[in-house]
Amino acid sequence: MNSFFKYFSDIFHGVKSLLIGMSVTGRYFFSPGQIVTQQYPENRKNLQMFERFKGEVIMLHDGNNQHRCNGCGICENNCPNGSIEVIPAKITGEDGKSKRVIDKHIYHLGMCTFCGLCVKNCPSNALGFGQEFEHAVFDRSKLTKVLNQPGSSIIKGVE
Amino acid sequence: MTFNIYDFTSFNRWIDEGLNSFMSPTWALITEMAIIGIVFLLFYAVVGLFLVYAERKVCAFMQNRVGPNRVGPYGIFQTIADFIKLLMKELVYIKDSDKLLFNLAPFIVIIASFMALSAVPFAKGLHAIDFDIGILYVIAVSSLGVVGILLAGWSSNNKYSLIGAMRSGAQIVSYELSVGLSLLTIIVLAGTMQFSEIVEMQRNGWFIFKGHIPAIIAFIVFLVASTAETNRGPFDLAEAESELTAGFHTEYSGIKFAFFFLAEYMNMFLVASIAATVFWGGWMPFHVSGWAGFNTIMDYIPPFIWYIGKTAFIIWLMMLFKWTFPRLRIDQLLTLEWKYLLPINLVNILFMAFLVLMHWHF
């Protein structure tokens, strides 16, 4: 007799649990307000990345096209993947002494793992993270970037 | 010509007489067959494509997504785009596969569902053939599809496909019983197997109300068993993408895959139509005996709308099943059939017969 009742209580509990499950999906079906999908290319205009978002490594330039990098190469040493190549140049300053400046700060985006060590360890805080995230290109060589903008120079007093 | 959306009988007669007036009866018959064939093909394609779209949208809403929304407004042309893509895809040739059976299998599956569709009454006078053994015919023809699935699994020379096909064989053979018996319950009540008569008998109340408790049980059993018979989740063991990659159609590509895909949706449509016709009165409007005013208002809604509405609701239920439940295991699947559905069904038929004898139904 016990197994007889168990047979029916099994059916009852089973059906009940299935109905509970269906109520969840059914509820979401009838509440379109809960849709979480973001329509990506459409919302590009007002898509706001978080300020700390690590899109790519950039060199911070101010309004006069000046940056803070003195070409010391610490970021290059700190990068675990060799994504940074610092090519310094020697120039003769106004006082006649020759000093080191950055010629090209080359950054291989394709090899970067966004560990943040370069940004953290730069002694003059010349680097930062950019918000750009649409990095897809057809040619890998386009991922190699020169971070110091053409014609830029170092801010006075940070050397 | 008297075209009437409430009764297509005169419309059919008009076409028949028109054709017969200028050709010999044989040719008229052949032309009629061709017309019906073309109409059904078109209907099949449109409904199949729409159902794929509907399923995607429905499951998307259940999962807090929007679903297809890129091709056309609300993505309604998405499935057409997919279909074109499938048409253009390469038909991969499988090494050491049984070529004849491999190519034949999708056609068997699709023909089975196509044939079964012909017996469904869409509105008064709107059905291809009105057999006096309509239900028997549908049960017989729709189970032919399993042959195609078995062949597909066997001929693809792939172990996953074979496992899927064998599962599907066991599954369909057992669930066929429950589908048949639950329909039999209603046949006991109706006393006929002809679809048009079954629908006509529900003029003063659908069978699910007339037969009350046993009819409701039969409806639930039919819904469960026919979901299993169409290989849809939670009974999609033959495909079981997390276990067998894609089951019996793992090796199919391009248009042959599309055939399997379309056939699955058409089977779902077919099953929903049968359920709507047998339990919910098909195209018959909702009538309550005695409420004459209410009944006339209901009669203003065209039968075709009634039919589509009921079918759509049952299809929605089946989608809700699929997108809520996890999949059963093969032994649990058979346990469910042989230990639960079948005994319940048998008792239910006795109950129904008793009810009919005692005139306890409405």
Add this chain to the structure above:
Amino acid sequence: MKEIINLPVSNIEEEEYHINMGPQHPSTHGVLRLLVSLQGEMVRSLKPHCGYIHRGIEKMCEKDTYPQVIHLTDRIDYLSAHINNHAVCLLVEKALEVDVPERVRYIRTIMDELARIQSHQLWWSSFGMDLGGLTCFFYGLRDREMILDIWEETTGSRFLQSYNCPGGVMQDIHPNFQKKVHAFLKTFKKKIKDYDRILSGNVIFENRSQGVGILSKEDAISYGVTGPSGRGSGWSCDVRKTEPYSMYGKVQFNEVLRYECDTYSRYMVRMQEMHESMNIIEQLIDNIPEGEHSAKMKAVIKLPAGEYFQRVESARGELGLFVVSDGNKTPYRMKFRTPSFSNLSVLDHISRGMKIADLVAIGASLDLVIPDIDR
């Protein structure tokens, strides 16, 4: 050809056949390859073949300085990236006898628990998907998004954060952090009820998981199955309890233990662990002390020559980190004892005699992350 001819005849008589599950198979969640011997639908035995995603992380670590190692540990078990980083940092701090500020301990513990929750959410999603309930997948990922947003705001990355560094954390927490964590806890407490309603209580799910893949406590110990999988067999192996690190010694939480030893109990352990993790976060989130976000460290970190070991409880079990240092700024040898590798080793044992469908469920209940196996 030779192998086929040499097959013993008995194999053919017993109608055993082999299928390859993976390296590209929907339920292996990556590139794991299981060579399964089947008899009908019954699993006779299986052989895992790993190495498809072997990246040589241990070897790469040997050329990296200790801060640089962090970004590689992210990629071992990417779902508990924070916890892996934490292990390296703890080891370095232990070796150098650095005392990290209290604030760092709080932040690290909260981050670890967030990592555990999101890992379990993803596990729940894929568990549901493996059993055929596709909707679970979307619900889990939907809720996980909130944690990823919290991380993105504070650490800048959603997935591989590299947030810890020896001595502290890279940046201080974002001003919105606490507010957002509170919001997450509030929402998720509601949503997790849906998880139970749609999967845990479901009769199909119960039948699929109860009594499937029995792993006895003895076997769990001898195979080294740690983490929620081991605790599902009643083995108290939570490193957070046995060897508390960071704040775990000071917060109140229960070690979730269950004794059914089957897939269902491993499932329930994880479900309850999510509640426990939320409980831990709640105790910490409002009390984060003020202070520095990092201790003062030397510019070049050199561990004194010697051997070091550190264990932490990652989302899938015990992560052991063994370092041999010869006094240089790079480790001489770095060895990870990853939980998924040991957990995989038991798969053959517990899935024998089960069906293919059960194998999928068991595999899902062990919560394997393939890069964690191959490293």
